[in-house]
Amino acid sequence: MDGSYSSDEIIPEQALAEAYGVSRTPIREALKQLENEGLVEIRARVGTFVRYPTRREVIELFQVKESLEGLAANLLAQRAPTEEIEKLQKNVQESFKVVDEDDGAAYARLVHEFHWTLVLGSKNQKLIENYDRLMNQLTYHRLVLETVSVPGRIKQSIHEHQAVVEAIIAQDPMGAELAMRNHVHASSRFVLYQPHTQTVGE
Amino acid sequence: MDGSYSSDEIIPEQALAEAYGVSRTPIREALKQLENEGLVEIRARVGTFVRYPTRREVIELFQVKESLEGLAANLLAQRAPTEEIEKLQKNVQESFKVVDEDDGAAYARLVHEFHWTLVLGSKNQKLIENYDRLMNQLTYHRLVLETVSVPGRIKQSIHEHQAVVEAIIAQDPMGAELAMRNHVHASSRFVLYQPHTQTVGE
């Protein structure tokens, strides 16, 4: 995930085993798990490779993301008022501030916090697990950093966040869900509009 | 999944290895994967056990199921007309027939076919993978068989299926999604209303 390996070079079990001071067995178990999550591809008797999602997969993942985050917003609105919601409010205020200061890194961090606060606030562990796996597959942090550069998108994005928070505070589950889905959908359009090097087309 | 092991007896790696004619290593990899999917629990140096979802987890899983199947219905409606939709239509007609004939087993099979046809028809591989994992965790077939015995539920359920199909045919994604979510929500209430031995309370 930190980019140590590119998709055309193999990840040798032996090297990882030596690096972590263990044998190949636990390394193999870990890689098998990563394969199961779709992050690496193990080709039998050839090697293990980093696997980047295709453009098609990114589209699919965003569709599922939209659905899951919509559910999370819905559930959180049902639980209103809670402390997570206060955190979201502060997050939106802070976001407006750092954008005025043109602090891209701080904004990326706040976006990350917003989405995770919302999902964790759903208090649905199964939803959280599914979301976590999904985000790992999206290698999301990379995409976010690419998107923040689109002019005008950031301010719009924060307003969308704000709309979500307002619906949650109003204890309007369906409104919150639709606002969140609208937001994810909009952000996915910007991510997919950008041509990037990592997510190669099918 | 076939009930060979109950939750209080260990699943010995050695026995499985001998049964399948392989060594413990590939058995361990498989069990590790099942643990990752939440189907078994591996307690270090104690043993591996079948893991049934708690009532709380069943509730959470149904919430996610509702969301994912809603998305599937939405996506399928966007693709209308397709052959999957014809299959759903025939499924509903067939369902009415077997219920009149009081054929519970055939109905359970048709329910299974309906939901999977819908999800597969979404043509979203990531959604399909998430749904598959989810259904494995629910050990769904067992729950379905328990629910068909609730009087009056079956006929109602088929009418809900019909409403979903009609919205899909009308190329109304949001209507299809809401109809599907309504159906899953209703069925979850019946499943959760029933006290069962497997899903122990938390």
Place this chain on the structure above:
DNA sequence: CTAGAGTCTCTTGCATGCAAGAGACTATTG
């Protein structure tokens, strides 16, 4: 120079052996 066959190396897949720890069982003591 090019094409092809053969070999050789490096990879993962699996078998096996040993160690460590959890839990049950037993024996002993009050």
Place this chain on the structure above:
DNA sequence: CAATAGTCTCTTGCATGCAAGAGACTCTAG
């Protein structure tokens, strides 16, 4: 009879060795 300490067995965790296969490389022939 009950409680406790000790041992013993059975489990998984991990290290290691070997085999099989994929792919690269080289050498030979045209």
